[in-house]
Amino acid sequence: MPLDAAQCRWMPHRHGQNRPRRCMVGAMNLVERLLNRMAPAYRAATGPEGPLTTPPARTPADRDVLHYSTVFRAVQILETSIAGLPLRQLRDGVEIVPQLPIISRPDPNRHRSEFVRLTVGDMVVRGEAFWLKLRGLDGTVKGLRVLPASLVSITDLSGDPANPWKQYGYMGNVYRDEDILHLPFVSIPGRLHGLGPVEAGRAEINGAMDARDAKAMWFDEPAQPSGILSTDKMINDEIATNTKQRFEKNMKGVKVIGGGMTYTPLLLSPSDMQYLETQKFDTTLLSRLFGIPPKLMLAESGSSLTYSNVEQEWSQFADFTLNAYVQPMKDALSMVIPRGQTIDFGWDSFRRSDTKTRMETYKIAIEAGVMTVDEARSRENMPPLGGSQEGTNTDEA
Structure with missing residues (x-):
């Protein structure tokens, strides 16, 4: 027998997914009564136009x-x-x-x-x-x-x-x-x-x-980080609770641990x-x-x-x-x-990278006719020598 969609119900699944439940036409059984009772809560959770949109997770602001x-x-x-x-x-x-x-x-x-x-x-x-x-x-x-x-x-x-x-x-x-x-x-x-x-x-x-x-x-x-209080002796819950409370009340002062207990911090040291x-x-x-x-x-x-x-x-x-x-x-x-x-x-x-290398490069460029003396001086943020000094070779006898 074909199913009538108007007589079917949706049942919220325990993992958050909605799964259809088959229903028999005209059958009002215990499952239908339970679904009818749950319908108002489901409508409130889904809203009038389907499931509510989950807001995106907030990300911390960039430091x-x-x-x-x-x-x-x-x-x-x-x-x-x-x-x-x-x-x-x-x-x-x-x-x-x-x-x-x-x-x-x-x-x-x-x-x-x-x-x-x-x-x-x-x-x-x-x-x-x-x-x-x-x-x-x-x-x-x-x-x-x-x-x-x-x-x-x-x-x-x-x-x-x-x-x-x-x-x-x-x-x-x-x-x-x-x-x-x-x-x-x-x-x-x-x-x-x-x-x-x-x-x-x-x-x-x-x-x-x-x-x-x-x-x-x-x-x-100033306070000690979270840690573990441990002992090799048998203690009951009352002793464990009291020791923990006394230890937490004195977060910044000097700690005195008795009864063979040791404290192990749950935080890595710089080393x-x-x-x-x-x-x-x-x-x-x-x-x-x-x-x-x-x-x-x-x-x-x-x-x-x-x-x-x-x-x-x-x-x-x-x-x-x-x-x-x-x-x-x-x-x-x-x-x-x-x-x-x-x-x-x-x-x-x-x-x-250095003055010596630059001067050698300028000399090669000037002798090859690629650069003038004034052009080399301008590269070094120096004023021009003028036309009479252009291309002067100091090595000439």
Whole structure:
């Protein structure tokens, strides 16, 4: 006989799943009466339109990673390294002097070095930076301003992740795509926001901070940690309860344990956790995450470095780490200067590690006719000698 759906009931399962119970048409048995009694409670639990939606689990707010010394050191190194690079305005490979005001001082209210540091800091911590174009009365871009990335939202008005039409929100203001320069550190297809090392390595950073906090508990927590009171003697429940209560009442004072009892804390000591070894490993791990040579992070690299190795390490640091932050800034600055001109950062201080090597390189370039004396002097931030001194060879008799 076919079943009538109107006469069937649903019965809550003990594991939280609802399973149908077969029912016979026209049969009012004990099971049906029980189901009828349970129906109001089931309707209250499910709501008028089906099961109630379970709210998502709350996740703890991210801790301020800059309060962890290794991350702070990494951010400081990256900001200082890039802010100190000379900035050049070029046309057909030839430097233009003097520079436009928007290049020499992008934000009229800040020095250029501070402007660069703010940009790099947001790219490291937030994975992206935002520059607001400051326009003059004629509509041309006269300056740039760094907007805190944590306060900027992005909306795609096109609905097409492959070709988004971005709209930005900041402090209640809405800006069009042509009003904002977006500088993502790592771009991922379909993702509106950039991805940076702090967000990508959040689990590793939190783990390192947890190890630091666990060590600090031994010095900051005045009370004894949770533990076990044990004895080799037979005791009843009353003695065990009384001993536990007396022990817990005196959490911060001197403890006196009798009856052959011993206290074993349920907390690893710094030596048991191998904290020093863990700290060294975490520093090396974060050096790799931020792309910074371990020596700069005061981490043990595990290998001896020769002069040539150090020079190669600095060159790789410039090419694969610093350039990842510099390239978006170069592209963005090149968009606010006249067509046909470009922006470049000078890397001489990173790719030639000492004065002797730089001077030898200049000499070879001058003798080969690739560079003039004044061009070499400008690289060293020195004034030109003038036409009479150009190409003078001091070795001539």
